[in-house]
Amino acid sequence: MVIEQIIIASCKHEEFLERFAAFKNTWNGFLLFKVATPSGLCRSGLSFRPSHRPLFAAPSGVHPRLPHRAAHPRSFSFHHHHHLRPSLRTLVKLFAEEPKRPKLVLYTTSLRGIRRTFEDCCAVRAILHGLRVAVDERDVSMDVSFRFELQSLLGKGRPLALPQVFIENRWLGGVEEIWQMNEAGELGRRLEGIAAQDPTFVCDGCGGARFVPCSYCHGSQKVFVEREGRKRRCDECNENGLVRCLHCCS
Structure with missing residues (x-):
């Protein structure tokens, strides 16, 4: 009884394989055809003849039913085309970087x-401030280095008089020059390109003083060095134990 069931199952399996092969040949014959050439035209119209060349000629190694699918096993490797997409550094440079504006300095x-x-x-x-421009104010009485800096910018030809206005390192004028240019309406044109700022702006870090106590010595101008076992002069602050505010003087 068991042997008869095995024989029947094998016969059904062979019959299924024969039917599948016939269906496959019929389906391939349906897909493989070509349009008849003008010499093959008949009076009743176009004649379509089965051909072994498909309508869309597939390259070698490609399945005929999927013309654009390569006949190779799937791979989990990813190909990154770096030449087609910009780098992160380029995007940051394009969208985050702002053009550098000249700095207006007031001594x-x-x-x-x-x-x-x-x-x-x-x-x-x-x-x-009435022209609504950002001013980098440098108080020579708060830091002696500003006095030396101003003297080097003015040179030996001009006296050390306050106030003095510079655009970057280019001298714009003192109180008389600034007042005359403002009355003539020329000062606004000379300051074009300077970053704008609200005249009522007050820095949250220093309260408008532009200096804060040194965070290393806390204004005492001395720090203790454990390796030497003694105190020494703090190198981070000026002669008043102050440093410039990083929020508004950067």
């Missing part, structure tokens, strides 16, 4: 010892 003083000088500094500061 001034907050000391009231000479009243005329203090009033001139306040007048020039008010004129520049």
Whole structure:
């Protein structure tokens, strides 16, 4: 009984294989055809003859039923075409980088010892803020390095008088020059390209003082060196134990 069932199952399997082969040949014959040439035209119309060349000629190694699919096993490797997409550095450069603007620098003083000088500094500061431009104000009374810097910019031909205005390292004028250009309407044109700033802006880091106490010595100007067993002068702050505010003076 078992042997008879095995024989019947094998016969059915062979019959299934024969039918599948016949169906496959019929389907391939349906797909493999070509349009008849003009010499093959008949009076009743176009004649279509089966051919061994498909309508879409597939390259060698490609399955005829899938013309554009390569007959190779699937691979899990990914090919990155770096020449087709920009790098992250390029995108950051295009979208995040801003054009560098010239810096407007005002050398001034907050000391009231000479009243005329203090009033001139306040007048020039008010004129520049009225034009709504960003001003990098450098108080020579708060940091002696600003005095040396101003002296080197002015050179030996000009006296060390305050206030003085520079665009980058190019001298723009003192109180008289700034006042005359502002009255003539020329100062606004000279300051084109300078970054704009709200005149009511107050820095949250320093409160508008442009200096903060040194974070290393906390304003004492001395730090203790354990290796040497003694105190020494702090190298991070100026003669007043202050450093420039990084929020508004960067």
